[in-house]
Amino acid sequence: MSYSKAISTDIAEAAEQRSAEAKQDLMLVERVKRGEIGAFNILVKKYRDRLFAVVYNLTSNREEASDLTQDAFIKAFRSIHKFKQKSAFYTWLYKIAVNTTLNHLKKNKLRRFFSFESMAEEGYSSEVLDKITSNGNAKADKATLLNELQEKLNEALQCLSIKHRTIVVLHEIEGLSHKEIADIVGCNEGTVRSRLHYAKQQLQSKLSQYIS
Amino acid sequence: MDQNQQQSDSKVTIEELLKLKKHEQPDDAFWNRFEKDLQRKTLKTLIKQPSFKEKFIGLLGQIPLPNRGIIAITPALALLAISISPISAFFTDNTQSNPKPALPAVENYNPVALIETVSTNQKEDLTQLVKKSEANFVIETISIKDNTIETEYYKDFTDGSVMLLTQDSTMYVTDNVSLTGSSTNYLSNSLF
Numbered sequence: 001m002s003y004s005k006a007i008s009t010d011i012a013e014a015a016e017q018r019s020a021e022a023k024q025d026l027m028l029v030e031r032v033k034r035g036e037i038g039a040f041n042i043l044v045k046k047y048r049d050r051l052f053a054v055v056y057n058l059t060s061n062r063e064e065a066s067d068l069t070q071d072a073f074i075k076a077f078r079s080i081h082k083f084k085q086k087s088a089f090y091t092w093l094y095k096i097a098v099n100t101t102l103n104h105l106k107k108n109k110l111r112r113f114f115s116f117e118s119m120a121e122e123g124y125s126s127e128v129l130d131k132i133t134s135n136g137n138a139k140a141d142k143a144t145l146l147n148e149l150q151e152k153l154n155e156a157l158q159c160l161s162i163k164h165r166t167i168v169v170l171h172e173i174e175g176l177s178h179k180e181i182a183d184i185v186g187c188n189e190g191t192v193r194s195r196l197h198y199a200k201q202q203l204q205s206k207l208s209q210y211i212s
Numbered sequence: 213m214d215q216n217q218q219q220s221d222s223k224v225t226i227e228e229l230l231k232l233k234k235h236e237q238p239d240d241a242f243w244n245r246f247e248k249d250l251q252r253k254t255l256k257t258l259i260k261q262p263s264f265k266e267k268f269i270g271l272l273g274q275i276p277l278p279n280r281g282i283i284a285i286t287p288a289l290a291l292l293a294i295s296i297s298p299i300s301a302f303f304t305d306n307t308q309s310n311p312k313p314a315l316p317a318v319e320n321y322n323p324v325a326l327i328e329t330v331s332t333n334q335k336e337d338l339t340q341l342v343k344k345s346e347a348n349f350v351i352e353t354i355s356i357k358d359n360t361i362e363t364e365y366y367k368d369f370t371d372g373s374v375m376l377l378t379q380d381s382t383m384y385v386t387d388n389v390s391l392t393g394s395s396t397n398y399l400s401n402s403l404f
Contacts, residue, residue, distance in 0.1 A: 037254075044250065049237070052246075057233055066242070070250045074257055128232055131224045153233060172230040204226050211224050 014175050021046075022088035029089055032080050040080070044073055047090060050174065051097045057169040058101045058162075060154040068104055072097035087183055094176075095184045098166060105162055132210055149210065156206035164199035171196055 025046075031039035051072060056065035075096050083092055129142050129149075157165055166185060170176045171192075178189045178196075185192070204211060238246075 048243070048246065052238070053234070053236075056236070062238065062242075066246055066249070070246070070253055073250060074253055077254060078257060128224060128228055131228075149229070149232065150236070153229060168230065172227055173233045200226055203230070207226065207229060210229060211226060 012177075018088065018090060018180075022090065025089035026085060029080060029083060029085075032077075040077055043089070043093075047093055048073075050090075051093065054094065054169055054174055055097055055101050057157065057173050058098075058165060059105065060158055064104070068101050069097065072100045075100065091180060091183050094170075098170075098184055102162055102166070152207060152210070156203050159206060160199050160202055164195050164202070167192055167195045168199045168203070172200075 025043065028039045028043050032043070048069065052065055052069045055068045055072070056062060059065050059068065072093070076093055083089065129145055132145065132149075157168065160168065163185075167181060170181045170184065171178070176184070178192045181192045182189045
């Protein structure tokens, strides 16, 4: 199976799983609307990792990402009675998080500081590093290479415009479908595809030294 | 496997590189801090800010009786003067601020299982109870004296402070519970 086909299958499976989860979420949302604050806590625990990952990859700063993710949850809590169930809860939540982050990034265009999370040098990351080293692209040891790669990835992502970065993060990193992204960002699927294509071209040229 | 296949297998794609970002995850200490911060912020959103009217009435209560009338009328006259003068346009807020939506979670809050009933006159007793309990909890009724509910509340939520829920379903956070006379406190189940 080709890599792109495998990715498509992964995304389809993930979308199916999310649809099942969406039903459970609606029950929790109903409980929150009835005044059960503990039910909102369950939703927070369920989505905090994913939401943080989106915000973190958009900002490339863990402290900002932490604050913005919390803000997104609080906004969701405050306006949960406005959630009309036209979309899945997670789509609504992602939309709040993405909008909160984009507003923050627009306001703080000029003063940006980057920091990154640690990544275990095992499993998937190790595989990718093996490929890079076997292609003769690296002279340093794996840990140094991994740090360098993280930095370069962050830099490359930050070079993209906010709207292109959002699409890349939601599709390539979070694994959301084009349709889900279109719902979150508020554009059509064609726009999502074309932005994704353009963004990947930009990233490819920025990271060409690692891509054989 | 031919040479071309081997080459494509060892090729790193942009998608693979981006997938590396998925493996960047914070540690448990980060999530513990995150959870605490979020709880604190959520509690703050639940706190009712006293309205201007409430603050004004509160201040008025501290002023000796004969002076109250004058003090109450003065700002009213000042406001009237501003509203009828051309300068009033200067003070008019043109930005249409959206009113804050009511919090359904608070409005529809239903007190749940009663876990403890306490009678105390001392704040220290309450603090001990807070310390004994692992979770944050809600006090449903506070300081009943002559059928009047007395509450003292502060906007800041700090560790060891007490979450209060008055009979009119308004939530407050306090670290200073004023208990006089015979007071009854009911502790209901955990909020978080």
